[in-house]
Amino acid sequence: MKVGIGILGGGTVGGALLQYLINEQKAIVAKTGLELEVRGVAVRSLSKTRSFPIPTGLITDQPEQLVDDPSVDLVVELMGGLEPAGDLVMQALQAGKPVVTANKELVATRGAELIRRAEEKGVSLLFEAAVGGGIPIIRPLSESLAGEQITRVLGIVNGTTNYILTRMSEGLGFAEALEEAQALGYAEADPTADVSGADAAAKTAILASLAFGTWVSVDGVYREGIESLDPVDLRYAADLGYLPKLLAIGEETPNGVSARVHPALVPLDHPLALVRGANNAVFIEGPQVGELLFMGPGAGGGPTATAVLGDIIDAARELLAEAQVAPRIRFAPGRLLDFGEVETKWYVRLEVADAPGVLALVAGTFGDAGVSIKSVWQEGRGEDATLLLITHDALESNQRAAVTALRSLEVVTEVAATIRVQSDEP
């Protein structure tokens, strides 16, 4: 049972996959009965030096030709980015070839269109590796839990920022922590996609789409990055028993679906506080199944290549069965909540004049905006003081209105920081 494979992309994951397919071919045949034969690897530069050299018979810089090659039964897209990856994936599907991709950006942006095309052609488009690296999460969501009405997806889906935040909560500044992450290979030279939350937002779009059966594009995900977190607040947060995390949250509510990525303070004894370093962890909740946790290495060549290989084996089985593949999940139109309609809790740091009645004025301002305060701490004495507040759940729009109103109070020198708080157990 031979299946010809064309790999688009010769980077870390492509290299790890190729190495594994070549070195472990016998073991894969023994375990799956499938002979997965690599027919070509399309790269950008033929001359680049690689940690795992691509055999000369396989390497090419003509990806379109590789996709069209009749000996290629199945296309694996590991180039990343929207183009030319998107057109190549479309070309493969159009030719009736199943596609396996690790490209979260592409799936989160053009997923609906690509899945529709795959459906029309009766072939699979699989993307387990797009979220959570080696952690099986896409297949459990779209197959094992296909019949469940999932209500929430909550997790840490970006290892780079989790590493940086772990180190920041240990006392490092953002720049220092980022530099360390880069030195260790956890962060790229240009860390924008990670620290801005863009990477996590793409993954959140995919998770929410599969969980709720309503397609959420990456543009529908509210996003804040970690760049502007002040170490001062992380120290205060630590004193109050909280750790900072970049959270990916998808929720199904009676009014619609919400998908968002932003930094949040979680209590030290919260299960997500235990996810340290570059790990990923995702909780899935539903009325029947309760709470499930999936945890593991969220990135890296080996783990990601394992997820890609699992998809290849799945697609190859379907290919050999010569079946018209029915879609795994159908997407129905659904309402996407505006972030203002979502209930959140806030940590707020205010620099205030240390005068009698300040707290009453601040609390009244929150109250007028429909936000009630859970706890308050005052730091410092004398002329000026720092007020730390944690609110109860309230509409995000009300929290923002409260902060705007605070800014106009004479006794408030500065609204120095606002960070969301996620304290309920997943």
Add this chain to the structure above:
Amino acid sequence: MKVGIGILGGGTVGGALLQYLINEQKAIVAKTGLELEVRGVAVRSLSKTRSFPIPTGLITDQPEQLVDDPSVDLVVELMGGLEPAGDLVMQALQAGKPVVTANKELVATRGAELIRRAEEKGVSLLFEAAVGGGIPIIRPLSESLAGEQITRVLGIVNGTTNYILTRMSEGLGFAEALEEAQALGYAEADPTADVSGADAAAKTAILASLAFGTWVSVDGVYREGIESLDPVDLRYAADLGYLPKLLAIGEETPNGVSARVHPALVPLDHPLALVRGANNAVFIEGPQVGELLFMGPGAGGGPTATAVLGDIIDAARELLAEAQVAPRIRFAPGRLLDFGEVETKWYVRLEVADAPGVLALVAGTFGDAGVSIKSVWQEGRGEDATLLLITHDALESNQRAAVTALRSLEVVTEVAATIRVQSDEP
């Protein structure tokens, strides 16, 4: 896309599944495109009162007829036990009907034979619900990780014993903790299958078989239950920083595959120590993927029915594709390690005469058997003393030989307890 379903068994899981299929039919159609129509539910007693009444048009006490019914495309076996469940599953496969089962005992005992028959007939035999209740673990192992050379599976797969051990480590005796678990519905009236480790052994057999691609029958799993754990040792263990857990362990070593279930002490900061109450958790390790954790409710009608439903949807998709289904994992013959060949660490409690030279004599006896001691504590003074030892890794056969030799020492009044220790991180 209609699929007719015959359910064998009207107990907790069968009832939860039926209720869900009836109440959520529209939601399932919207999400999956499949109309899953229940054509009959076979029960032992037609007159029994049930929390969810089975409609009169569906209920039957003739399971063979239901399996043979031409309007039944897919059979769901939720009776439990070896017979008549096994023959009915075989009858369905023989008729070319895919089967979904939650029956761990059946799969762990006759799995190899049933899978072979399903393969011959080109239909699926799916059993996600047999291990870990609602936690997707079978599909990740057999599909997402199909290409990985998994080296270890380590976890807690029986919620009843985990609840009892959690309560025992909080000070309750075994009988008291069991009674409480029964009152809460976590333990059955006859708790033998749980407390003896038989339930966990069946699940371990299934996990090890899928992980290593070598069929391990339940008879090949070494098994010890929790009945004989002495609260005295759990108190000592707590003082030393350990918690008791009933562990399910599967390992692939250069000499063969090991599968075992036994109580073990784990350090308080070990990830498995955090799994409290009736939860299940499974770690999966491989050279490429690293360490993955799957956690969630390991039993109960809702979670288990969710897993069954995921399998039904999967099998229904294949059915509608009219494909000959290729096997997911192929099993190759492999060597099963004798438990004596496995390396373990032991906690040993000795009652000894408090005389000079006793420790040297005890340590020498361990050493002669090839076991070195990691740490020793002495409790009590005067005539008699209690010696607590934790050994380093050594062959299980050597640990046993050491204990036998200790029994013959005059200074050793009693080898009062031995419990294995699992201190390495998964």
